[in-house]
Amino acid sequence: MASEELARKLQSRLSATQEAVPRPEPEQSPVRPKPQGSDAACGDSSSELSAKLTRRLDINEGNAAPRATRVFNPYTEFKEFSRKQIKDMEGMFKRYDTGKDGFIDLMELKLMMEKLGAPQTHLGLKNMIKEVDEDFDGKLSFREFLLIFRRAAAGELQEESGLLALARLSEIDVSTQGVLGAKDFFEAKMQALSVGSKFEAEIREEKEERKRQEEEKKQRHAAFKQLQSTFCS
Numbered sequence: 079m080a081s082e083e084l085a086r087k088l089q090s091r092l093s094a095t096q097e098a099v100p101r102p103e104p105e106q107s108p109v110r111p112k113p114q115g116s117d118a119a120c121g122d123s124s125s126e127l128s129a130k131l132t133r134r135l136d137i138n139e140g141n142a143a144p145r146a147t148r149v150f151n152p153y154t155e156f157k158e159f160s161r162k163q164i165k166d167m168e169g170m171f172k173r174y175d176t177g178k179d180g181f182i183d184l185m186e187l188k189l190m191m192e193k194l195g196a197p198q199t200h201l202g203l204k205n206m207i208k209e210v211d212e213d214f215d216g217k218l219s220f221r222e223f224l225l226i227f228r229r230a231a232a233g234e235l236q237e238e239s240g241l242l243a244l245a246r247l248s249e250i251d252v253s254t255q256g257v258l259g260a261k262d263f264f265e266a267k268m269q270a271l272s273v274g275s276k277f278e279a280e281i282r283e284e285k286e287e288r289k290r291q292e293e294e295k296k297q298r299h300a301a302f303k304q305l306q307s308t309f310c311s
Contacts, residue, residue, distance in 0.1 A: 136214070156224050158231065159252065161280050164224070166250045171223050182218040191240065194247040198240050206240040227252045 152164050159167075174190040175182055182190070184203055191198050198206065207218060210225040229235050230245035231252040245252065 133214075150221050152220070152224060155221075156228060158228065159224075161284075163227075163250060163252060167224060167227060167248075168220065170248060170250065171220050180219065181215075182223065184216070187218065191244065194244065196240070196243040196247055202240050206244070209235075209239070209241055 152168075153161060156164060171182065174186050174193075176186055176189070177183070184200075184207065187203050187206065188198070188200075191203070207216060210218065210222045210229070212222060212225075213219075226235075226241045227245055227248075227250065230242055235242040235245070
């Protein structure tokens, strides 16, 4: 009996001790302050996502063309022009691509037209880009730049078009292939397919010219050696 009473007292005291000890409050995760500029970043992300969704919608509805992923080769795609003509166009494109980003934007086009002596209004410049801007990015890639000369050669540009003025004032003759004034672009393109062999001939001529220059260089070197040995003997 004494042992049972002692056990009850110990149990009662143990219960009282546990109730007296305060239970720790559950830890709460500290509230971290938002980093400065986070709202702006979220805004930028939302704007970027909105732009992507808008472009995707335009592509699905046929109002915009998807960006091409294939490698662009001007010599195979623009067969109506000779290699020299394409190189001249490339040189002109790079000369006015002052940003060296592979595009001619609105301000660079403005400078180009002023240099060519045919300045355009802001609206006129935007319309010029719009005529050949296939990917709707508001600037001219080299391929779109070549389209200007293709359409000029095919007679597809209006007389008052700023692009026609650009093509005429560029000092790049695009009429030598006999397609100037062609009313039907596809007919002009079919005519241009016949000049494929001319590209091969031009490549051979370039190789032969380099070979001839190397041979002349060797002959000059041999003559110099012979002259040098004559003076040294």
